[in-house]
Amino acid sequence: MGDITTELAEIVGPANVLTGDAINDDYTHDEALHAPPQRPVCVVKPAGTDQVAAVVRLAAAQGIPLTARGSGTGLSGACIPRADGILVSFERMAAVLEIDTGNHVAVVQPGVTLRELDDATTAHGLVYPVFPGENSASLGGNVATNAGGMRAIKYGVTRHQVLGLTAVLGTGEIVRTGGRFVKATSGYDLTQLIIGSEGTLAIVTEAILKLYPRAPHATTLLAPFTSLDEVTAAVPRIVGSGVDPMILEYIDFVSMGGILNAAGLDLGIPQSIKETALAYLVIVLENRKADRLDEDIEEVGNLVSSLGALDLYVLPSQAGAQLIEARERAFWAAKTAGTNDIIDLVVPRAELGRYMKTVTEIAQASGTFIVGCGHVGDGNIHMSVFQADDDVRHRVMHEIFAAGAAIGGAVSGEHGIGTEKKPYLMALEDPTKIDLMRRIKQAFDPAGILNPGAIFDPE
Numbered sequence: 001m002g003d004i005t006t007e008l009a010e011i012v013g014p015a016n017v018l019t020g021d022a023i024n025d026d027y028t029h030d031e032a033l034h035a036p037p038q039r040p041v042c043v044v045k046p047a048g049t050d051q052v053a054a055v056v057r058l059a060a061a062q063g064i065p066l067t068a069r070g071s072g073t074g075l076s077g078a079c080i081p082r083a084d085g086i087l088v089s090f091e092r093m094a095a096v097l098e099i100d101t102g103n104h105v106a107v108v109q110p111g112v113t114l115r116e117l118d119d120a121t122t123a124h125g126l127v128y129p130v131f132p133g134e135n136s137a138s139l140g141g142n143v144a145t146n147a148g149g150m151r152a153i154k155y156g157v158t159r160h161q162v163l164g165l166t167a168v169l170g171t172g173e174i175v176r177t178g179g180r181f182v183k184a185t186s187g188y189d190l191t192q193l194i195i196g197s198e199g200t201l202a203i204v205t206e207a208i209l210k211l212y213p214r215a216p217h218a219t220t221l222l223a224p225f226t227s228l229d230e231v232t233a234a235v236p237r238i239v240g241s242g243v244d245p246m247i248l249e250y251i252d253f254v255s256m257g258g259i260l261n262a263a264g265l266d267l268g269i270p271q272s273i274k275e276t277a278l279a280y281l282v283i284v285l286e287n288r289k290a291d292r293l294d295e296d297i298e299e300v301g302n303l304v305s306s307l308g309a310l311d312l313y314v315l316p317s318q319a320g321a322q323l324i325e326a327r328e329r330a331f332w333a334a335k336t337a338g339t340n341d342i343i344d345l346v347v348p349r350a351e352l353g354r355y356m357k358t359v360t361e362i363a364q365a366s367g368t369f370i371v372g373c374g375h376v377g378d379g380n381i382h383m384s385v386f387q388a389d390d391d392v393r394h395r396v397m398h399e400i401f402a403a404g405a406a407i408g409g410a411v412s413g414e415h416g417i418g419t420e421k422k423p424y425l426m427a428l429e430d431p432t433k434i435d436l437m438r439r440i441k442q443a444f445d446p447a448g449i450l451n452p453g454a455i456f457d458p459e
Contacts, residue, residue: 016045035077040087049205057172060447070138076418110140126211129155133328146196148414153377166206170445199451201444215286220320223309224277230308232353247284248377262333263326334384341385346413349379380413
């Protein structure tokens with residue numbers, strides 16, 4: 001590899017090729033619980049699309065694996081490098097290139113974080129609405145995993161916000177897809193094919209993102225219920241009411257206690273409610289007009305009361321923001337509590353109550369403790385699995401995924417497959433679809449160098 005590091009230095013500059021002890025531990029892992037860290041042969045830090053293309057051509061010619069990395073906040077092992085490969089870091093490609101107010105788009109490089117983009121759009125009264133729970137996450141990583149988050153009930157996920165891409169194929173060819181427009185019927189939609197491919201089809205070097213007017217008024221409502229069934233029954237009624245919630249989340253009583261304790265947050269919920277409530281519904285509403293927001297609050301309050309809510313709390317703005325932030329940090333609270341695994345399965349939201357009964361039965365039969373919260377508005381369930389016996393845990397995980405697949409669900413709603421959920425995808429997905437995905441990868445990446453081992457194993 002000595003020769004290739006010299007050639008890489010000629011492409012990106014000697015200071016931007018790291019080897020040996022210069023590769024710090026942050027480059028070796030993401031936030032997956034079980035994926036072992038891997039130290040690559042070298043880390044390269046390109047400054048633009050042309051340099052990325054040159055690096056890919058060089059790697060393809062010698063069959064060297066390449067893994068793209070943004071902030072490393074993923075939970076599925078999708079950006080962990082190969083020990084015999086090159087890690088492409090985008091810390092030098094982290095610019096918001098343009099805020100186009102005429103077309104309501106932002107043009108960004110992959111290293112830009114959600115926090116940086118939010119700061120840039122705030123100045124224009126606009127917002128990029130995808131917030132998957134970690135503002136230090138990079139836009140390149142969000143595109144690679146099709147990141148979602150709590151606001152998906154109103155705005156959708158990353159693939160609904162990306163209008164176009166600049167990307168480098170596994171051959172080193174540069175492709176530009178889409179544009180600053182919201183519709184096109186001009187051949188295959190390559191933009192959507194690349195989104196969510198976890199760096200296995202192409203390396204994204206620029207993205208055109210849809211922006212929205214930033215609503216000046218918002219409020220957070222908290223409705224405790226005596227059962228998850230009541231929560232799931234309330235969701236379609238709230239969605240169908242027309243109030244258009246920005247966030248619609250459920251949190252079970254164990255998770256609520258955990259995330260509030262971790263955040264040091266007291267919402268002032270009476271002890272009598274805490275002792276009765278088994279599930280909470282968190283509703284965030286936003287509006288351009290304060291009086292219209294008040295009308296929506298009143299309508300939701302009357303609706304949830306009629307559907308069995310024990311009460312409705314209109315949280316002060318600071319407390320509401322703290323609750324949402326605490327919910328976004330639920331993974332870290334679970335990790336601190338010693339969770340052995342996490343699940344982010346998605347099922348049709350109308351089936352959520354029935355599905356969670358099945359999960360409870362699986363947990364009880366195996367002696368496993370499972371708690372969770374989720375984006376109840378879109379059926380994306382986040383569960384923490386406490387089961388120290390590896391064999392039992394893997395069996396329980398398979399049963400949980402299989403039960404979801406049986407009612408039309410999918411293994412991952414937003415974290416992606418990476419290396420961690422690959423066995424479950426292989427066991428439960430239609431083999432014809434897997435074979436088709438392999439053929440698509442062959443077309444994009446004939447040498448098989450782009451993130452090999454993510455989603456499925458190389459043949």
